[in-house]
Amino acid sequence: MxxxxxxxxxxxxxxxxxxxxxxxxxxxxxxxxxxxxxxxxxxxxxxxxxxxxxxxxxxxxxxxxxxxxxxxxxxxxxxxxxxxxxxxxxxxxxxxxSLPQKKYLADFTANSLPPADFPFKTWTHLLRQVMAGQAENLLKRSPGMGILSLRETIAAHLRSFRGLDVSAGQIVIGAGTEYLYGLLVQLLGREKCFGVENPGFDKIRKVYQQHGVRCVPVAMDEQGIIPAELLEKHVDVLHISPSHHFPTGCITPISRRYELLGWASAAEGRYIIEDDYDSEFRLTGRPIPTMMGIDVSGRVIYMNTFSKTLTPTIRISYMVLPEKLVQVFQQQLGFYNCTVSNFEQYTLARFIKDGHFEKHINRMRNCYRKRREALLQAMKDGELFARADIIERGSGLHFLLRFHTEKDDKALQAELEAKGIRMRPLRDYYAGEAEDAAHIFVLNYSGLSADPEVIHLAVARLADCLS
The missing domain is CATH 1.10.10.10 (Winged helix-like DNA-binding domain superfamily/Winged helix DNA-binding domain)
Structure with a gap:
């Protein structure tokens, strides 16, 4: 029954x-x-x-x-x-x-745009215009490399902002850089050895490993990747961020860039993936020129994202292929559909073409400069610099702090977290031993509240953990 x-x-x-x-x-x-x-x-x-x-x-x-x-x-x-x-x-x-996410007074690991800084009104207005005026195009299947109007707009932006003379046909649109990494593994071959910066953004290494390729950490000095390491570890494809390395902030000088280009051109099948993830936010001087701009042998693949400039939730990234790889890409991977919706592609194209993107970047650059100055002033007022040294290169939205303490990094990290301050030690970004990284922490201020009281309180709690 x-x-x-x-x-x-x-x-x-x-x-x-x-x-x-x-x-x-x-x-x-x-x-x-x-x-x-x-x-x-x-x-x-x-x-x-x-x-x-x-x-x-x-x-x-x-x-x-x-x-x-x-x-x-x-x-x-x-x-x-x-x-x-x-x-x-x-x-x-x-x-x-879903477990509630812990709220921090100051999260120095976050790299997302605060909601108040996103241009919701402009974006919504453009989206309505796109839906009203391009309804037929919105429902068409997007080409595998992305809609032409967005790729043309990005090419024009790169020409004016980064000095890159590239065509729309070289640009591939994808939903996030992680997706584009996967395409590059398929394009360049799983038999290749991929080299990544050490220290470096740990997710990059994990993504390559999950795609079944051999991925090795490559040591760095003050000028960036050490070329001799590439030969010792038999690297075929090098992934670097030469204009602003994360997390150390170092900038690869022109002499080292030519050394790396020489390494790439010395053997068939070698390539450099230039990750230009936050070039728009160099707060002092002009943007650092790209490696692709000085590459004459077609060995550099340029990559960038709108996650840093707009918001990570708009999953739009792009890469620029050397001309000799374009036809190979179309033959081998042209069957893929673009992973970004037409609604977002057409809206972003309008956002850039109508000048809103440039205005947004200028406004955010000023906001971040003021936020950085307020943070440094709070550190000075709170006498934090008596207990820590700042390490920065004047580029991007983070810097390093070397604390004057004998506390273990993990113990200090836990103590900070208990006080509502979230930070990661530099040694977390190393694969293997982290020489000379003790007591150095990464401080990303892009997601920090602009409220002076919050900034001063966060600095006070930070100093209290070091006293």
Whole structure:
């Protein structure tokens, strides 16, 4: 006799609950293969539910192959010889609640744009215009490399802002740089050895490893990647951020850049992936010229993202391929569809073309400069510089602090977190031993509140942990 409770089933329909209960009994072996189920009317009468409810549950079980319907005989449990019997809870478990994220007074690891700084009004206005004026284009399938108007707009932006003379045909749009890394692995070959900066952004190394390629950390000095290391570790593809390295902030000088270009051109199949992730936010002087701009052998792949300039939730990144790789990309990977929606692509194209992007960058550069000055002034007022040295290169939205303390980095990190201050030690970004990285922490101020009281309180708590 089948007996099930219909109490506390939440939003689940009666037929779906009954279906789950019977399925659980079948998978647990309580209902054997070939066993006949009660008729629809008999089970409805027994459970006090409608015949339609039973009919719906039986119909779903038959559709999924758990039961068989034999004309004029009824419903029978099917043989599940290819599936191991397992215990399945009859009652639906309540939905798992997402754990609340801890709120910090100051999160110096965050690199997202504060909501108040995003141009919601302008973006919404442009999106409405795009939906009203380009409805037909919005519903067309996007080319694999991205819609042409956005790629043309990015090419024009790179020409004026970064001095890169590239065509729209060289640009590939993708939903985040991680997706583009995967495309490059497929394009350049999984047999290649990928080299990444050490220290460096740990996610890059993890992404390459998950794509099944050999990925090795390459040591750095004050000028960036050490060329001799590339030969020692047999690197074929080098991923670097020469204009502003994360997390040390160092800038690769022109002499070292030519050394790396020489390494790339010395053997067939070598390439450099130039990650220009935050070039728009150099707060002093002109932007550092790109490596792709001085590359004459077609060995540099330029990569950038709008996650830093707009928001990480707008998953739009792009890469610029050397001309000799464009046709290879189209032949090997041209079957992929673009992973960014047309709505966002057309809106971003308008946002850049109408001058809103440049205005936004200028405004955010001023905001970040003021935020940085307020933070440094609070550190000076709070006498933090008596307990720490600042290490910065005048570029990007983070700098390093070397603390005058004997405390272990992990212990200090936990103590800071207990006071609502989130920071990561520099040694977290190393693969292997972290020489000379003790007591140095990375301070990213892009997501810091602009409220002077919050800034001063955060600095006071930071100093208190060092006293």
């Amino acid at each position: 089948l007996t099930y409770s219909f109490e506390n089933i939440g939003d689940e329909s009666l037929y779906e609950h009954l279906y789950r209960c019977i399925r659980a009994d079948i998978l647990a072996g309580r209902l054997q293969a070939g066993e006949k189920l009660p008729s629809k009317r008999a089970l409805a009468r027994q459970l006090g539910i409608s015949v339609i409810t039973v009919e719906g549950a039986y119909g779903q079980l038959v559709a999924e192959g758990y039961c068989q319907s034999v004309p004029k005989k009824g419903f029978f449990v099917a043989k599940l010889t290819s599936l191991p019997l397992r215990s399945v809870p009859a009652e639906k478990k309540p939905a798992e609640k």
